[in-house]
Amino acid sequence: MTGSPPAAPPAAAHAGRPPTAPARSRRSRLRRDLPLLLLLLPGLAYFLVFHYGAIFGYVVAFQDYVPFLGVTGSQWVGLDNFERIFADPAVWNAIANTVQISLLQLVFYFPAPLALALLLHSVTYGAVRRFVQSVVYLPHFISWVIVVALFQQILGGAGVLNTWLGDNGLHTVDVIGNPDLFQPLVVAQVIWKDAGWGSIIFLAALYTVDDQLYEASAIDGAGWWRRLWHVTLPSIRPIIVLLFILKLGDILSVGFEQIFLQRNAVGPEVAEVLDTFVYYSGVLGGDWGYATAVGLFKGVVGAVLVYAANKVAHRLGEQGVYK
């Protein structure tokens, strides 16, 4: 709070505030804002305790933490836990799986909401479009436990598909619990759950495209494909680029609950990601300090990636707008 301006900004900057004396003291501002600050307090307390307070928990990453001894009683080990990360093939396996799943999602999941939005955008009957929208948004609100259960009931060994295939004398397919198909399955689940919800933002962008552009291109004889390629996609490119880059920044986070629910069925070789590694080695395995170090490593690298992605997005976004 040391950076607060010495004099209150001109009243015009505070539209709707009564004109203030030019140098209103902090004390009188405090008196004026007290009711608002009281409203702010519970939320602020939450952020202070569970976000900023929790950051102190990372000291455990520099300890050989034993829950019984607590943070004060456990032995300090300096950077030992971090050194272990680089020599531990299990961590590198988890990193590789995380990045692989993220990249698969980028290639196969990312275009799905866009395609769905284009389809919905081309529907002129409001009632039809609204119905399909209501249906495809729904899975976003269903828990991962249910989504995984649904996939298991449909595609599992004793599921609907295999029962039907078996009854008709056809070859059954081994999808659930098959390590080779685990990562594609995870991506398919994400598409099923979130492609509809993700289409909302593209659809909103599509409705901001200037109609005159379409009209002019239609008069010039552009067909459906040329209108898509030369008008629609360029017009919504900024939002596509923005979302793509933000997703790139999030590459170390893949749906934790989704993977956690299915990890044991296929084994850690293909299904261990960084977040599940932290849970299994720390909370379950009791290697608290090391797991916390892995979590901190992930958090810091992730924050740097998100920050860098935002910077790049801003730069490209500006170009996209002003070029």
Added chain:
Amino acid sequence: MTTTSVRRRLLGETPRPAWMPRPKPPVIAAKALALVIVTALVLVPFLIVVATSLAPKDEVLAKGGWVVWPDSITFQAYADVLAGGVVTRATLISAGVTLVGTALSLGCTVAMAYALARPGLLGGRPVLLMVLFTFLFTPGMIPTYLVVQQLGLLDSFSALILPVLVNAFNLVVLRGFFQGIPADLIEAAKIDGAGELRVLLRIVVPLSKAAIAVVGLFYAVAYWNSFFNAILFLNDSSKWPIQVVLRQYVLEGSPLAGSVENAEARVNAPTSIQMAVLVLAMLPIVCVYPFVQRHFVKGVLTGAIKS
């Protein structure tokens, strides 16, 4: 283009513009087919689950475990599941956590968003930056676990609520919405002698019903679907919410100990019972969803455009 007109076009009819030739029948057919496939991919799994949960046990067994369209309907599976065992208790726990949690979260978020939306609030800017920083870095599983442990919340229902009390995204969306409310309105009320709380409850909240409904749904869904926090913070399995119980019975196929009284059902462990648990676990969402769904465009659009 303004937000309003985008919203109108998203929700209403968008008549075919004059320049666009009438699409040929094969194009219309292909589009219709695509829409049907997309809708079916979402709806059919739900349909099979509901149908199987409603079918009599004999029919389920005769058809190899799955029913797409039951010959007759029985609510026996639901009666078995809700007879007062584990599933009943877990459903009640989830309902309680969802009600209390949503009320607390919504209260804290609305109050904080309102304060942060007022221009020139003392300390408003640093607090906002503090909130925005959490988009970049959130403490992971173990630090959060240690805080919950330090506060003595392990094995209490508060552990399902307090660590996720305020969602930064919801807060920013609501703040953006509140900022759109004309300041004159608020000033006029204050000149009339209304305090901040009164302004918030009598003016700001009624004007933001749509946005608050959407954020409320987001919170309620998060609490109802709460799964991993329960695994992490609750050792006592008698406190488990419905999602954890669902995983136990449907994904891991554990027997429904204590939830099904009649012995025959226990022996057969028919898919009807599992599917009934599954339906119960998503029923509240499917019931509330249609009423809030029409506000999504407003809420999400405002948030998206603001950020």
